Amino acid sequence: MYVCHCNVVSDHTIRAVIADGARDVGDVTDACRAGGNCGGCVPAIEDLLAEAAAAVREPALVGLRQAARRRLAGGGPFVPVPVVVRPAAL
Numbered sequence: 001m002y003v004c005h006c007n008v009v010s011d012h013t014i015r016a017v018i019a020d021g022a023r024d025v026g027d028v029t030d031a032c033r034a035g036g037n038c039g040g041c042v043p044a045i046e047d048l049l050a051e052a053a054a055a056v057r058e059p060a061l062v063g064l065r066q067a068a069r070r071r072l073a074g075g076g077p078f079v080p081v082p083v084v085v086r087p088a089a090l
């Protein structure tokens with residue numbers, strides 16, 4: 001799905017940019033130009049950044065939220081996906 005229509009940038013590209021280290025809208029714009037024109041997509045970029053940050057903080061809850069969103073979107077039965085959180089190595 002296109003997030004930034006001005007620069008034809010998809011959510012997949014923005015997620016990849018975030019996974020590569022973008023931490024704010026400016027980083028995303030620098031990496032893929034999304035958000036660098038009218039700014040109409042900035043709230044959606046912020047949502048993707050927040051989603052990625054939440055996935056780091058609360059991986060199990062994000063998995064449940066994604067399953068719930070899929071269910072609400074008609075994507076099949078609600079089946080929570082178990083998420084294994086390993087403690088960081090000491």
Ligand code: FES
Nearest residue numbers: 004006037038041
């Ligand atoms: S829609 Fe992204 S800058 Fe205009």
